[in-house]
Amino acid sequence: VPADPDMYRENLQAIKARLMKEHRFQLTPADQESIDFIYRIFFDTGSVFGYSASFFGGYGATYADLMTATDQQGQARSYLATEENFQTVRDLERKNLIIPVVGDFAGSKALRNVARYLKDHGAIVTAFYTSNVEQYLFQQGDDWRHFLTSVSAFPMDPLSTFIRSSHFAFGDALPPRQFNRGRFIQLLSPMAEVVKAFNSGQLTSYEDLIRLSK
Structure with a gap:
């Protein structure tokens, strides 16, 4: 799916609004710049985003690899593996129950x-x-x-x-x-x-x- 710049900007503003207005977190300019930077990586690279470190020889898994990986029984366990998994995590996020x-x-x-x-x-x-x-x-x-x-x-x-x-x-x-x-x-x-x-x-x-x- 081609990246949509308008949707990117809309989602970025929605993320900040949720954090600052709904949850009332006092994000500093540096905090907001970090959000911009990280979200931009997802926009630019999509599902091929991965951990890159030259000393690991480029063997880091991509986001797509992680989301489609299976366990030893061949069952996918990621939060995107099934609609039920996704809705469970989405509901936890909406209720602010995933606390870093x-x-x-x-x-x-x-x-x-x-x-x-x-x-x-x-x-x-x-x-x-x-x-x-x-x-x-x-x-x-x-x-x-x-x-x-x-x-x-x-x-x-x-x-x-x-x-x-x-x-x-x-x-x-x-x-x-x-x-x-x-x-x-x-x-x-x-x-x-x-x-x-x-x-x-x-x-x-x-x-x-x-x-x-x-």
């Missing part, structure tokens, strides 16, 4: 306040997507300890799951092996098992963390 939290994984505020909020409302964590942030936490002194200490405060059950991206493969008796050119795989691990290993002193490295994943 900006903070430091190794800090003492953001994650702990989320944990406190969940406890106060009798809720548990179902999924925590960490991307590949944990790899860097283990490279920065005790940041990984601060992170896992905060995670320990989250209300969770046996189904609470970490979802992480990693460009390391591993075997039962082999250390992690880095993929060529930075391709990522998605790994899962029960949050409670990670916390248990951390509290017992069995988790002290990124390799330990990867070995708890599958």
